[in-house]
Amino acid sequence: MIIRERAYPRAGLVGNPSDGYFGKTISFVFGNFQAGVVLYETPELEIVPNTRDHSRFDSLRHLVEDVQLNGYYGGIRLLKATVKRFGDYCDEQKIALADRNFTIRYHTTIPSQVGLAGSSAIITACLRALMRFYGVAIAKPIQANLILSVEKRELGITAGLQDRVAQVYEGLVYMDFNQALMDRQGYGRYEYLDLALLPPVYIAYKDDLSESSEVVHNDLRDRFERGESDVLEAIRFWGGLTDRVREALLQGRKADIGPLLNSNCDMRRKVCRVSRGNLAMMDVARSVGASAKFSGSGGAIVGTYTDADMFQRLAQALSAMHVKVIKPQLIAPREECV
Numbered sequence: 001m002i003i004r005e006r007a008y009p010r011a012g013l014v015g016n017p018s019d020g021y022f023g024k025t026i027s028f029v030f031g032n033f034q035a036g037v038v039l040y041e042t043p044e045l046e047i048v049p050n051t052r053d054h055s056r057f058d059s060l061r062h063l064v065e066d067v068q069l070n071g072y073y074g075g076i077r078l079l080k081a082t083v084k085r086f087g088d089y090c091d092e093q094k095i096a097l098a099d100r101n102f103t104i105r106y107h108t109t110i111p112s113q114v115g116l117a118g119s120s121a122i123i124t125a126c127l128r129a130l131m132r133f134y135g136v137a138i139a140k141p142i143q144a145n146l147i148l149s150v151e152k153r154e155l156g157i158t159a160g161l162q163d164r165v166a167q168v169y170e171g172l173v174y175m176d177f178n179q180a181l182m183d184r185q186g187y188g189r190y191e192y193l194d195l196a197l198l199p200p201v202y203i204a205y206k207d208d209l210s211e212s213s214e215v216v217h218n219d220l221r222d223r224f225e226r227g228e229s230d231v232l233e234a235i236r237f238w239g240g241l242t243d244r245v246r247e248a249l250l251q252g253r254k255a256d257i258g259p260l261l262n263s264n265c266d267m268r269r270k271v272c273r274v275s276r277g278n279l280a281m282m283d284v285a286r287s288v289g290a291s292a293k294f295s296g297s298g299g300a301i302v303g304t305y306t307d308a309d310m311f312q313r314l315a316q317a318l319s320a321m322h323v324k325v326i327k328p329q330l331i332a333p334r335e336e337c338v
Contacts, residue, residue, distance in 0.1 A: 002038060004039075006035065007029075007128070008029040008035075010295075011328065013028060014026050014241055015238045018238040019161055026172065026249075027163075027165075027173055028172040028330060029171070030203065030330055034110065039103070039132075049076055054074075069113075075108070078155075085149055100133070111300070112207070114299030116295060117167065121167055123151070141188075144164040148161055161177060165190055172192065172193045172333075175190050197252070199255070201328060204301050205299055206300075220271075238267065258303065261303055
């Protein structure tokens with residue numbers, strides 16, 4: 001039997017980057033790109049490299065361009081860490097796994113390192129394939145926790161739960177990471193919102209504007225743990241803003257969403273270092289009347305627009321900066337939240 005699983009990129013609509021600091025967010029996944037894995041039984045366990053994992057280059061310039069686009073590490077480490085963490089989890093839960101081996105390989109079309117959660121998508125798809133192969137059922141909140149632990153515990157990547165929850169649940173998800181709730185049950189409160197409630201949204205990204213999530217979160221983490229007042233206030237602000245967006249969505253006040261998204265980004269500008277190129281991308285989007293905020297750590301933005309004419313003007317203005325603009329293909333949720 002050949003098992004095929006996939007996961008989609010995530011757009012942080014509002015609230016990020018507060019998810020790593022007991023905040024609140026709303027996110028959705030979209031199907032314009034995807035990460036996938038193929039897994040099948042074989043005598044030995046093998047992880048097959050992807051083109052992103054190659055070590056042979058045509059020239060020095062080729063190597064430099066490859067590192068700038070894909071970083072120093074490909075997806076092999078993600079698969080290896082996921083398999084290892086899955087095995088640890090099953091041992092911890094005393095889940096007996098069948099004595100079977102497999103070969104697994106991955107592919108992805110998600111733009112790399114632009115804040116669309118491409119790495120966690122590979123991990124999510126891998127975990128789904130392992131669960132199917134070994135017949136192991138894991139509740140969705142625990143899946144999200146496991147995916148985060150692959151990145152934090154196994155690979156030392158600083159991150160929050162938002163991306164993993166969005167990719168496990170799919171659809172449009174409101175997430176509350178209240179600390180007392182997290183301490184009590186180990187995960188937050190996750191609520192589906194109807195995708196039809198969204199106003200028209202766009203995604204725009206540029207490959208060379210990436211900003212590593214480690215850079216963003218490591219700085220915020222240090223300042224959060226030191227109790228810096230401006231950081232603590234920003235996290236409270238983002239959480240309150242998320243609730244305001246949720247309320248506006250539920251009440252059908254779509255026109256109110258854009259200004260709230262702008263406020264999310266304005267606060268981020270105050271407390272986080274943002275590169276000149278990323279600022280320019282958002283400012284150009286706003287100049288045609290669209291709203292704009294970071295989708296993730298940097299390199300991609302998400303926002304709202306009013307009509308086809310505004311979208312055309314948005315695409316034209318950003319294309320002059322070599323920024324790609326897409327209408328996201330929204331993905332319906334798999335099943336009800338737990």
